[in-house]
Amino acid sequence: MKFNVIYIEEKIKDYPNTKEILARINYKKIIYCENYNQVFNPKNQNFRIQKAEPSIILAKKEQNFLLNAPEKFTIGYSKNFYFSHMLNCVYDCKYCFLQGMFNSAHYVIFVNYLDFFNAIKSQVSRSKKTICFFSGYDCDSLALEKITNFLSFFLIKFQKIKNGILEVRTKSTKIDIFKQIKPMNNIVIAFSLNPKHIVKKFEDKTPSLTQRIKAIVELQKLGWNIGLRFDPLIIDNSNNFIIYDFFKFIFDKIETRRIHSVTLGKFRMPKQFFEKFSSLRPNEYFFINKENEKFKNIGIYENQLRKFIDKKKIFRN
Numbered sequence: 001m002k003f004n005v006i007y008i009e010e011k012i013k014d015y016p017n018t019k020e021i022l023a024r025i026n027y028k029k030i031i032y033c034e035n036y037n038q039v040f041n042p043k044n045q046n047f048r049i050q051k052a053e054p055s056i057i058l059a060k061k062e063q064n065f066l067l068n069a070p071e072k073f074t075i076g077y078s079k080n081f082y083f084s085h086m087l088n089c090v091y092d093c094k095y096c097f098l099q100g101m102f103n104s105a106h107y108v109i110f111v112n113y114l115d116f117f118n119a120i121k122s123q124v125s126r127s128k129k130t131i132c133f134f135s136g137y138d139c140d141s142l143a144l145e146k147i148t149n150f151l152s153f154f155l156i157k158f159q160k161i162k163n164g165i166l167e168v169r170t171k172s173t174k175i176d177i178f179k180q181i182k183p184m185n186n187i188v189i190a191f192s193l194n195p196k197h198i199v200k201k202f203e204d205k206t207p208s209l210t211q212r213i214k215a216i217v218e219l220q221k222l223g224w225n226i227g228l229r230f231d232p233l234i235i236d237n238s239n240n241f242i243i244y245d246f247f248k249f250i251f252d253k254i255e256t257r258r259i260h261s262v263t264l265g266k267f268r269m270p271k272q273f274f275e276k277f278s279s280l281r282p283n284e285y286f287f288i289n290k291e292n293e294k295f296k297n298i299g300i301y302e303n304q305l306r307k308f309i310d311k312k313k314i315f316r317n
């Protein structure tokens with residue numbers, strides 16, 4: 001991956017992690033800025049145009065390291081937070097809510113990883129209950145690991161968190177980092193999955209369904225906990241048998257006993273993001289809007305899932 005410009009906040013230009021990340025990037029020039037928002041947030045940017053040639057912005061996250069997860073969002077724990085060491089994603093799913101949320105498609109990497117970890121440490125030290133932390137809400141947690149080295153840093157630290165669970169949400173099959181360290185009980189590697197034809201039609205630049213299943217099988221053999229995320233499950237004009245076959249295709253290959261959790265959810269996007277999304281992607285907007293109307297009865301798909309996995313492991317979001 002080559003980048004024309006790397007933007008760096010002045011205040012972090014001498015941070016060791018800034019220098020280490022830079023050493024892993026192939027780039028033409030550096031531009032320094034005072035605050036990443038100067039580059040990332042101007043309103044008259046076009047997400048689609050930037051997506052064709054995104055830059056990297058190295059920045060420092062100053063506050064709000066952890067955010068409360070939406071109330072009903074759970075994989076079995078009562079306290080849930082999400083966080084993102086990165087904004088934006090190397091993939092280009094047509095239904096991605098990030099294009100409605102951000103003005104820019106540049107990749108922001110917050111280099112002060114330790115501050116995220118300290119926020120988690122402080123949160124668990126104040127709780128008697130197990131807390132779940134979701135990584136990768138505003139990005140894909142794994143796809144840019146070769147550049148960020150975020151998980152290399154974070155997983156080892158997270159070993160010390162006794163009453164915390166970390167979900168690493170991804171569509172990536174670059175699983176090298178998980179081959180280099182011993183499996184940890186408090187990590188769930190969660191793969192987002194959709195039927196083959198949906199991946200082809202809507203999840204641009206992502207690994208195929210078969211490649212993702214292959215990665216899951218490999219990780220399970222190594223002993224890692226796996227989560228399956230049908231969330232959002234994108235419905236097109238296929239009938240229910242296609243979704244059943246899709247579930248069967250997956251559960252035939254993986255070890256069901258060792259699945260930590262399965263989530264099932266429909267496509268959703270806050271109203272103000274949806275308006276922006278509809279102007280950037282009018283075709284997908286109409287399609288997803290229309291077809292997901294049919295999704296009102298999500299129970300059909302949950303019943304199908306129950307044929308493959310214990311209902312206690314299924315969570316509807």
Ligand code: SF4
Pocket residue numbers: 088089090091092093095096097098138139140171
């Ligand atoms: S993988 Fe997730 S974050 Fe990345 S483009 Fe697709 S939906 Fe968006």
